[in-house]
Amino acid sequence: MVVSKMNKDAQMRAAINQKLIETGERERLKELLRAKLIECGWKDQLKAHCKEVIKEKGLEHVTVDDLVAEITPKGRALVPDSVKKELLQRIRTFLAQHASL
Amino acid sequence: MKMEEMSLSGLDNSKLEAIAQEIYADLVEDSCLGFCFEVHRAVKCGYFFLDDTDPDSMKDFEIVDQPGLDIFGQVFNQWKSKECVCPNCSRSIAASRFAPHLEKCLGMGRNSSRIANRRIANSNNMNKSESDQEDNDDINDNDWSYGSEKKAKKRKSDKLWYLPFQNPNSPRRSKSLKHKNGELSNSDPFKYNNSTGISYETLGPDELRNLLTTQCGVISEHTKKMCTRSLRCPQHTDEQRRAVRIYFLGPSVVLPEVESSLDNDSFDMTDSQALISRLQWDGSSDLSPSDSGSSKTSENQGWGLGTNSSESRKTKKKKSHLSLVGTASSLGSNKKKKPKPPAPPTPSIYDDIN
Numbered sequence: 001m002v003v004s005k006m007n008k009d010a011q012m013r014a015a016i017n018q019k020l021i022e023t024g025e026r027e028r029l030k031e032l033l034r035a036k037l038i039e040c041g042w043k044d045q046l047k048a049h050c051k052e053v054i055k056e057k058g059l060e061h062v063t064v065d066d067l068v069a070e071i072t073p074k075g076r077a078l079v080p081d082s083v084k085k086e087l088l089q090r091i092r093t094f095l096a097q098h099a100s101l
Numbered sequence: 102m103k104m105e106e107m108s109l110s111g112l113d114n115s116k117l118e119a120i121a122q123e124i125y126a127d128l129v130e131d132s133c134l135g136f137c138f139e140v141h142r143a144v145k146c147g148y149f150f151l152d153d154t155d156p157d158s159m160k161d162f163e164i165v166d167q168p169g170l171d172i173f174g175q176v177f178n179q180w181k182s183k184e185c186v187c188p189n190c191s192r193s194i195a196a197s198r199f200a201p202h203l204e205k206c207l208g209m210g211r212n213s214s215r216i217a218n219r220r221i222a223n224s225n226n227m228n229k230s231e232s233d234q235e236d237n238d239d240i241n242d243n244d245w246s247y248g249s250e251k252k253a254k255k256r257k258s259d260k261l262w263y264l265p266f267q268n269p270n271s272p273r274r275s276k277s278l279k280h281k282n283g284e285l286s287n288s289d290p291f292k293y294n295n296s297t298g299i300s301y302e303t304l305g306p307d308e309l310r311n312l313l314t315t316q317c318g319v320i321s322e323h324t325k326k327m328c329t330r331s332l333r334c335p336q337h338t339d340e341q342r343r344a345v346r347i348y349f350l351g352p353s354v355v356l357p358e359v360e361s362s363l364d365n366d367s368f369d370m371t372d373s374q375a376l377i378s379r380l381q382w383d384g385s386s387d388l389s390p391s392d393s394g395s396s397k398t399s400e401n402q403g404w405g406l407g408t409n410s411s412e413s414r415k416t417k418k419k420k421s422h423l424s425l426v427g428t429a430s431s432l433g434s435n436k437k438k439k440p441k442p443p444a445p446p447t448p449s450i451y452d453d454i455n
Binding site: 017043046068075084092096 | 116120126128130131132133136138144145150
């Protein structure tokens, strides 16, 4: 029972993701998020953080994995609430439109 | 079974919310990943720290945020006292007034150029020495003799056109004018200019000649402009056209519709006589070559020069000729006091005389 439910959920997610990509909504949301993050200074904040990390590690020894590990938690935390709300609202409307399918 | 149906048909709110959050987290992670790639590339390519400068210079270019100062730390109403020196008149003018001043001073624009020209002319006159004025006089003399010559012609030709407006003594005056070329006052050229208008003064001799060979060219009384219709335009007569051509191109020019024999006749006279005779020819248009000799004698008599022809013929001729070109023949002879308007010449009259 539980396993079948998990499978159902996974199928649902896959279908929804498929829908997101097919309609191009995912690209639109990504673009919107990028613009909003640049607008609110998220990028500059992260860059400043990056500089510290890179200086700490040394310019030559920086890898992408290091950066992702250091930056992603900080990035998630730094997204302003307004941007988060707007994005979630758009995702919800998309789901409402396509949930019946 | 029931649960499966629910999840199949649709998701309840909490599940939808969970999926939305998941998608959002995905998107943010995507952005972070993209940013990390960007930074990593910048670091490896060596341009990540390029926009950094040392703190000292950053301090130098810090944005100043104080009342009364602009962002560079300067007093921002300084420009009010700025003054510019005009390159033309070398006066210093407040910067805010400089552009309008320059417009007037350099004479750009319509009104301004008039003002400026007048001002320059005035200052030149004030500064002129006497020698300069003499030079100007010489120039004026040249203009004047050119103009007055034309004017004499113009007056003669005028007579043919505007007889009612001329007083009977005018032939005398124009004659004397022509003989005293060098002694006239300077005001005459200006009169001449006023009477002819501007439009053809701007034309060169070649342009004028071209114009007169292709167009009517008769000068309007009202507009002072030349008629631009064809040589056969119905609004003006052949006499008017010929008079205009004489006025501009001189009597020696071969005109359309004038017989060559007439030209030969006029060539053996002196210049002034040639002019006058030509004007008479113009008055009586369409003279046949057979008439030329006799009418010439009558002109000469009119001027007191030709006395060779017989008396009877002379009187005969004079009558007919005077009736045709009353004023022209009364130029010199005082026998005719009142000029008559020129009757339209008809070839039949001449045929009768002959």
